[in-house]
Amino acid sequence: KNEVEQSPQNLTAQEGEFITINCSYSVGISALHWLQQHPGGGIVSLFMLSSGKKKHGRLIATINIQEKHSSLHITASHPRDSAVYICAVRSVYGGSQGNLIFGKGTKLSVKP
Amino acid sequence: SQTIHQWPATLVQPVGSPLSLECTVEGTSNPNLYWYRQAAGRGLQLLFYSVGIGQISSEVPQNLSASRPQDRQFILSSKKLLLSDSGFYLCAWSGGFPFGANVLTFGAGSRLTVL
Numbered sequence: 001k002n003e004v005e006q007s008p009q010n011l012t013a014q015e016g017e018f019i020t021i022n023c024s025y026s027v028g029i030s031a032l033h034w035l036q037q038h039p040g041g042g043i044v045s046l047f048m049l050s051s052g053k054k055k056h057g058r059l060i061a062t063i064n065i066q067e068k069h070s071s072l073h074i075t076a077s078h079p080r081d082s083a084v085y086i087c088a089v090r091s092v093y094g095g096s097q098g099n100l101i102f103g104k105g106t107k108l109s110v111k112p
Numbered sequence: 113s114q115t116i117h118q119w120p121a122t123l124v125q126p127v128g129s130p131l132s133l134e135c136t137v138e139g140t141s142n143p144n145l146y147w148y149r150q151a152a153g154r155g156l157q158l159l160f161y162s163v164g165i166g167q168i169s170s171e172v173p174q175n176l177s178a179s180r181p182q183d184r185q186f187i188l189s190s191k192k193l194l195l196s197d198s199g200f201y202l203c204a205w206s207g208g209f210p211f212g213a214n215v216l217t218f219g220a221g222s223r224l225t226v227l
Contacts, residue, residue: 033216041150041200043218086156100216104155 003027006087006103013110019074021106023087026068033100034061034072035086043086046072077110084108115139118203118219125226131176131190133222135203138184140215143205145186147178150200150221159201162186198226 004025013019023032034046047054047061049070054061058077063070074081087103118135125131137143147159158171160178168178175194179187186203203219 035216035218041202041221041223043202043204043221045216045218048216088156100158102156 002104003091003101004087004089004103006085006106008106009104010107011109013077013108015078015110015112017077017110019077019081019108019110021072021085021087021108023070023072023103024068025070025087025089025101027089027101028092029065029068029089030092031090032063032070033088033090034070035088037084037086037105039083046085074108079110079112082109116203116205116217116219118222120222121220122223123225125193125224127195127226128192131188131193131197131224133188133201133203133224135186135188135219136184137186137205140184140205142183142207144207145180146204146206147186147188148202148204150202152199156202160188193224193226195226198224200224 004023007022032049035043036046037043046059049061049063051063051065058075060073070087072085084105084107086105088100090100115138145162148156149159150156159176160168160170162168162180165180165183168180175197176188176190188201190197201222201224204217206216
């Protein structure tokens with residue numbers, strides 16, 4: 001079983017829809033990152049969370065440390081939001097210093 | 113502001129040829145540097161990380177090596193490429209002064225095709 005699981009794997013939405021992407025993890029963490037990878041391959045860091053909720057524009061990220069779960073929400077989705085969204089956690093237990101454990105990503109396609 | 117440069121963006125190499133991918137970082141000092149590989153349809157796999165000049169840790173036994181000759185330079189190399197080395201390679205940095213571990217920045221990536 002992967003230490004970081006994302007759902008769904010693929011998601012197709014109509015423009016304007018509210019979108020939720022989920023991330024569950026099984027290790028103790030010090031932080032969780034949400035990343036966005038566009039078709040060209042470049043990765044952009046959207047959020048870094050250790051508790052609570054963060055909002056940036058139409059993007060909202062939440063984390064529940066007790067339940068080991070995080071969600072990324074996109075309000076009023078737009079075709080330019082089409083990308084792969086990746087959840088990554090920074091484990092507190094050993095492993096590579098500063099290493100992140102990555103989910104396999106959720107491929108989002110927003111249709112006009 | 114901090115930036116990260118990674119090159120080349122795309123390359124096609126024959127099996128058995130050498131490889132050199134380079135990554136440089138600006139705007140921070142003493143960052144942690146990482147090389148990741150992303151195979152088609154799979155998640156990011158950590159290949160190497162470095163916490164300082166000349167300090168390299170390898171995560172996965174493979175045909176590749178990494179070097180950090182300067183504080184903000186990270187190089188991924190191979191003496192003889194294999195077909196299985198094909199993939200998308202990403203350099204990243206985190207930590208460093210004055211940002212701390214919260215910052216995570218990726219390069220634009222290098223797409224390698226070995227024929």
